[in-house]
Amino acid sequence: MRCTLGVDVGTSSTKGVLVTADGTILASATRTHDVSRPRTGWVEMDGRVWWDEFVGIARELLSAVKDAEILAVGVSGMGPCVLLADDDDEPVRPAILYGVDTRAAAQIERMTAELGGSEITRIGGSVLTSQAGGPKIAWVADEEPDAWAGARRLFMPASWLARRLTGAYVLDHQSASQVSPLYDIENERWYEPWWKQYAGTIEEPALAWAGDIAGEVTDAASAITGIAAGTPVITGTIDAWTEAVSVGAHEAGDLMLMYGTTMFMVFTSAVATGEETLRTPSMWTTAGAFAGTRNLAGGLSTSGALTAWLKDLTGTDYPQLLAEAVDSGPGANGILLLPYFAGERTPIQDPDARGVIAGLTLEHTRGDLYRAALEATALGVRHNVETMRAAGADIRRIVAVGGGTQGQLWLQVVSDVTGLVQEVPETTIGASYGAAFLAATAVANPGEEPLITEWNPIAQTIRPDAGLRDLYDTLFDRYVRLYEGSKPVVHELAAAQRGEAV
Template sequence: MRCTLGVDVGTSSTKGVLVAADGAILASATRAHDVSRPRTGWVEMDAAIWWDEFVSIARELLSVHPDAEVVAVGVSGMGPCVLLADEDDEPVRPAILYGVDTRAGAQIERMTAELGTAEITRVGGSTLTSQAGGPKIAWVADEEPDSWARARRLFMPASWLARKLTGAYVLDHQSASQVSPLYDIENEQWHDPFWEQYAATIAQPSLAWAGEIAGSVTDDAAARTGLAAGTPVITGTIDAWTEAVSVGAHEVGDLMLMYGTTMFMVFTNSVATGAETLRTPSMWTTAGAFPGTRNLAGGLSTSGALTAWLKDLTDADYPQLLAEAEAAGPGARGLLMLPYFAGERTPIQDPDARGVIAGLTLEHGRGDLYRAALEATALGVRHNVETMRAAGADIRRIVAVGGGTQGQLWLQIVSDVTGLVQEVPATTIGASYGAAFLAATAIAADGEAPLITDWNPVAQTITPDAALRPTYDTLFDRYVRLYAATADVVHELAADQRASTGSAAHTRPTTSSTISTSEES
């Protein structure tokens, strides 16, 4: 039986799927893992976990279907991450994760001063924030000189798996465009002057598109994984973009909402049609997963992580919490939450933001808190959507994906708060499925590539309740004002938290990186 294998390394787990030629999922496997948070603002992971879990998943899936002929392998992973390895491909330190890791504030400030915001944006498309890979590379050079002295190669989870499987040293364009400011987004290549200034001792990875073949499974990797030597492996990309592929949300005008540990949003436009590359200081401009495309992207630092925190805190299960949250009703009986429990990425770009719960009384219960958390993430999505539209994004279609789409209440709240119709596909397993699809298309003969609409048709449509629009318009106004009103105190508390853990200081955002209501409209 001919099939493809797709594996995605996420923040809280690695997932793999074995997919038949018609898109049917034959088997799936998951390995849960934890990130390391050694200091406030630091989020790391041992890269050995990524490869070990790939090997374990591949062997499990092949044992379930011993008759499976894996004809191609798809890889994907969280990002942008910074994993530096020596000349023997041994990591010099744990991988520094994406925008939830906020350690490089001083480097962001220094690089911005050295290069200038206008030049950084011209070359890379985006201003430097905690999401950018370049400042994290600079942080290792500044703070860990012994590690830096040994560093010779740069990887992310997908490219690390491709390296382990094939020996290829390659990074996809989309991931590379988030190693800001070291990638030239208009010319789709590394920007040599900035690379020489900040990463001169690191060899530049070759660049390819996500669905292009990076190489073939080596004899050694075959012995480890059970895959056949010579099996093609795609280059892969960051999980949010592979998730967009998995639901067909990568056409011009599409917006993908990824419900996961964090919330991610990707809007696609095409420079091939003559459209401009959209830029705004409060969002991320990136290359797309495919040639000729560009993305305007955003992300919340917590979404599923916030609901999981409340579940653990209250010692209740999800069905209980969802039932109580539904009973609480719109507005959570007068509660309003800011979901910035791990700082915030877009659009406020504030690593020192923290969670705030306003309106608490002794009458409120866990269901009210859970409802407020769901509404907080929805309000965060609306904040991003309105910022994208203000930057010129013509959003024509919304597609939801990820584990959070299994909860009908959360989906409905997001549609009610944003006023957006969401399409939910039949399969929402996410990036691993998208990686398997990219692998299938990579080896298909001309004119025979599968269509994601055949693999994964729309299963349901979530329509906003127009009667709730005034309620959520008011709540959104309060949401934006609550951040502005509490920011000074919260920043002081964040400084105290860093001091208590011995964390390196980082700089608060400048006024220009904070978006007000008037700037969005």
């Protein structure tokens, strides 16, 4: 059976799929894992786990489909992450994860002062925030000199898998553009002056596009994984962008909403048609997954993580909580929740933001709380969408993807709160499917490349309830004002959580 293998390393699990030439999923496998939070604001993971889980998934899938002939391998992973390794490709410390890790605040401040905020935006596309990879590299240099002394290479999950499979040291342009400010977004290359200044001892990865072939599976990797030596492996990219590929939401005017542990949004514009690269200090400007595209992206630090927290806190399963949230109804009986339980990324860019639950009374139920949590993530999405549009994003189509799309209530709440129509594709397994598609495209004969619209057609359309517009307009106004009004006290609490004198 001729097929492609797609594997994605996510925040809470690694997923893999075997997919036929027409997009049919033959088998899937998952390995769950935990991230480490050794201090407030730190989120990291042992990068060696990524390879171990890839190997286990590959062997499980090959065992499940005995006659599988893997034509190509697709890789993907969370990001931007900073995994520094030595000359022998051994990690010198755990990988520092994307914007949920907020440890590099001092480096962000110092680099912005040294380079100038406007110059950083001109070269790299975005102001420096907790999402940027450059300050995290600088943090290791400043705070862990022993680890820094041995660091020679920079990896993210996809590039780490490509390295272990093929020996290639390569990073895709999209991921590289999030190692801000070390990448020149307009010229699509590393920005040498700043790379030398902040990452001088690190060898620059070669740059390629997500669907380009990085190399072929080596004999050594074949013996470990069971994948035939010589099998092509694509370069891959960050999971949110691979998810956009998996549902065809990567054309100019498309916005992808990724429902997962965190919520992510990617809007695509085509610079090849003369559209300007959009920039706003509230969002992230990046290279696209494909040549000739740019993205304006944003993300909530918690979404599925928040609902999981409530599930664990109440000792209740999701079906029961969802049923109770339906009974609660729009507006959650007067509860308003700020979802900033792990700080917040866009559009407020505030690592010291914290969760707030306002309006509680003794009459409120766990169903009200769960409903308020769903509405809070939807309000966060609306805040991002309105910020994108204010920056000039012409959003013409919205596609939902990710595990959270399995819950009809969450989808409907997001459409009701935002006023957006969402298209939901037939397959929402996510980035691993997109990685398999990119792999299939990479090895297809010219003119015979697969079409994602045939692999993964739209299955349903979610439309907002116009009757709820006034309610959610009012709630959104209160949401924004609640953050601004509570920010001084919340920032004091965040400092106290770090053990700082307030």
